[in-house]
Amino acid sequence: MNIDPKEIVGVPLGGIGTGKIEITPDGMFRHFTVNNNYVFPIDGMKGTFLSLTCKWNKETKTRILTSYPLFEIKEEGIFLNQDEILYKGLWPRCNVTYLPKDLPVNIKLTAFSPIMPKNLEMDCLPIIYFLFDIENTGEDQIDISLNFSWEDINGCWGSKVSWDSWVPATEPHFSDDRGIIRVNRLDNAIALSFHHRDNHPEVANFAWGDYTLAVRAEDGIDNYTYQYNPDNVEEVIKLLNKSGHLPDKIDNNTGEYAGIISSSFRLNPGEKKRIIYTLSWYTPDCWGFGDGSIRYGRLATPYDFAGKKIGHWYANLYNSSLDIVKSHIDRAEDYLGKVEGWQGRILDSTLPDWLKEMLINNNYILSATQYWAKDGRYSILESPNCPCIGTLDQRFYGSPATLIFVPSLEHRELMMYAEYSDKMYEITKQNRGQIYHDFGNNRIDAFNTYGYNWIDLNPKFVLLCWRNYLYTGNIDNLKDLYYKMKEAMEREIELDKDGDGLPEGYGNCNTYESRFYGADSYDGGLWLCALKVFPEIARLMDEESVAQKYEKLFEKASESFEKKLWSEEKGYYIKCTEKGSIDPNTQCRDDQLAGQWYSHFLYKGYLHPRERIEKVLSSMLKILKIDIPESEGKYIIKQEEFENETPVDWNWPGFSVAHFASEALYEGLSEDGLGAVEGIWELIFNHYKKAWDQPLSLSPYKKIRGDRYMNSGSIWHLLWAIQGFWIDIRNGKMRFSPNIPEEWKTNFISPIVTGDLWGNLKWIERKEDSSVYISCNITLDRDFSLNSLILKGIKGYTLSDFQFKGYEINSVEAKNNKQDYYEVIFDFKEKLDLLSRKTLTVNYRLDKV
Secondary structure, eight states: OOSOGGGOOOEEESOTTSOOEEEOTTSOEEOBOTTSOTTSOBOOOTTOEEEEEEEETTEEEEEESOSSOOSOOSSTTOBOOGGGEEEEEETTEEEEEEOOTTSSEEEEEEEEOOOOTTOHHHHTOOEEEEEEEEEEOSSSOEEEEEEEEEEOOTTOBOOOOOSSSSSOOOOOBOOSSEEEEEEEEOSSEEEEEEEEOTTOOGGGGGGOOEEEEEEEOOTTOEEEEEEEOGGGHHHHHHHHHHHSSOOOBOOOOTTOOEEEEEEEEEEOTTOEEEEEEEEEEEOOSOSOOSOOOGGGTTSOOSBOTTSOBOOOGGGGTOSSHHHHHHHHGGGHHHHHHHHHHHHHHHHTSSSOHHHHHHHHHTTTHHHHSEEEOTTSOEEEEEETTEEEEOOHHHHHHHTHHHHHHOHHHHHHHHHHHHHHHHHHHHHHSOSTTOOOSOSOBSOSSOOOOTTTTOSSHHHHHHHHHHHHHHHHOOHHHHHHHHHHHHHHHHHHHHTOSSSSSSOOEEESOSTTOSOEEESBHHHHHHHHHHHHHHHHHHHHTTOHHHHHHHHHHHHHHHHHHHHHHEETTTTEEOSBSSOOSSSOTTOOBTTTTHHHHHHHHTTOOOSSOHHHHHHHHHHHHHHTEEEOTTSSSOEEEOSBSEETTEEOOOBOHHHHIIIIIIHHHHTTOHHHHHHHHHHHHIIIIIISOOTTSOOSBBOSSSOOBOSSOGGGGGHHHHHHHHHTOEEETTTTEEEEOOOOOGGGTTSEEEEEEOSSOEEEEEEEEEEETTEEEEEEEEEESSOEEEEEEEEEOOTTEEEEEEEEESSOOSOEEEEEEOSSSOEEEEEEEEEEEEOTTOOEEEEEEEEEO
């Protein structure tokens, strides 16, 4: 009982913006946030658990399917040992195998929520499916009772997750105004719905609603419903051990907050049976206290400033949790197949297992920390213990997850930033065009000037808008945002105080919130990338003069960047030009090539001289590499040398994946880039066991900092860098230039992932004498009109021969490109219409010059 339950994490299950429940590796239900209590999770309810009763050969025995001693009970051996539980989590599903040594059964549980790319109808569902596959492994016939107990949590919330004072301390609250249970006998299921009493206090409407636990009706299974006081679990166990199952009893007596659905059936030796449960919830009000008026400022309330309830998107579609169950209980296997389908694209690849795991699990924030309001507004919580809604400087890294799974909501949030900027200018008459840090603390419409002069927010906003256009092909969305992109660029020019083309910092001026003074390599690099991109955007909007303006400004800013920030002696770009804090402003940091990383990602070429980039990466590896003890050579790249006067031994993993690892891959340092991320995986997934609670700050030596941070979705950037992938969906352009280790080249298979389409890439590369033979095989999940295909070239080699297979190609122009990248470009005179699931193969030969 000495284990802190907050430290035990599992796959968060629940829809996008609905709250979640975690099933943890000890078999427990933990960290409930389905009551809109994102920052005050319920760590567990003693009336919520699974149990199994077996009656065979004149013996009856019950086991609680968790190793955690959830409650005190006289009977010994009632809880499982941890070695009797096998757990594998791949968000949004987890597989739990229970192997009770004293029962002749195996129980396999697949629990999941139906989240899949670009399926908003499913993604919004506040529902969890539980598929139990139970097998008789003994030699005798067994009577089995599978018991699912749920304790009503109406009016309940837990205690804060903590590392700072953003969220006030609170004690868990468990209401007495709950425990009204109704039995619903449906055509295809039996359901218990849990309701509050009529006299519940109005002060906390966010925590009130209804919940439904249901089991699908099956031939050969008898289902019973039973209500009890969770303080008297021992009486329930006695009943089970006496008769092998529970009687029907729903009395709604005071204090009987918990209900059980018990499924009883008989299994012959070797026989298996599947039982399907669902759990749904309907808690339609957002978290907070108050009426939404201006006096509450950044405080969370259930209302916006217009006095309108913020609510949940799912409340537009359903009226109760029972309504949700009725509509979806029969779809369990169908939905599971679709979840396994998108996961299979990753699992069937030849990527290393640790990366497959990260590409799937790092999207867990979609279940853990999302807001999706009833009127369609959408945003992401930075972290439950730093509950800023939106936090654009962090979403810059984590939002590939939203782009891939919910691209329309990704656009909605960027529009909210544009609208918020307009609102702030209207109120303050200052800082026109400024993109702000967030929408408020646990609310989406606070009067919030934080970040009013941060120098990283405006370039990040512009770059995200362009990324979304390229990866979705939606020109209308880009047009909607263009006015604010222009204003943000103009606002950034205002933040250049000395006219050198680079914005200047003043301490708290960017995502790090301290210790940046003058021009700096992190913000300056991002600004250079925005300047490189924006002329193309302006020309797309028929504004040639604007394009030329920013092309000239890029030249000026680039010259200043190289002159002021490059240190030939040190072999890297220094942190910043002015010393305003104790730590050295000339130190080496992992983010000095952030702009270059993003420029490669957007296929905009080099911002800095290549020879300097090579020196920077070499310096980072010498200065910032930190070994992980007892890990067989694994390492991470720390964020900087010093924080004030203290040597640093940590990084921000969501940033490091991008700043160092992805950039190293783009420059051909595949082993170094992959190694740096494998070290992050080793610490988060194995050492700290925080796969679904990833931190802001990560160290091999000290406690991690931050809870369920929003930037873990940056892992997709590693995949795109490995593939050398870029796409312009609207214009039918696609690029692959894999940056992979030698041993991968014999057969490299990886998923193609964008905000519009998915697919599969198979790449084979072999060197023979003075030639390199490459085979590129592309399969997409939808039709796509291809105008230009850009593939890998090699320095010192030229294209000598090529052949297309799978399609009839009438006319194609092939050429070598040696400007920014070594590559081969195939331009189709007539667009090549790729068909869904029909593979295009390109075989070509490069000969040494």
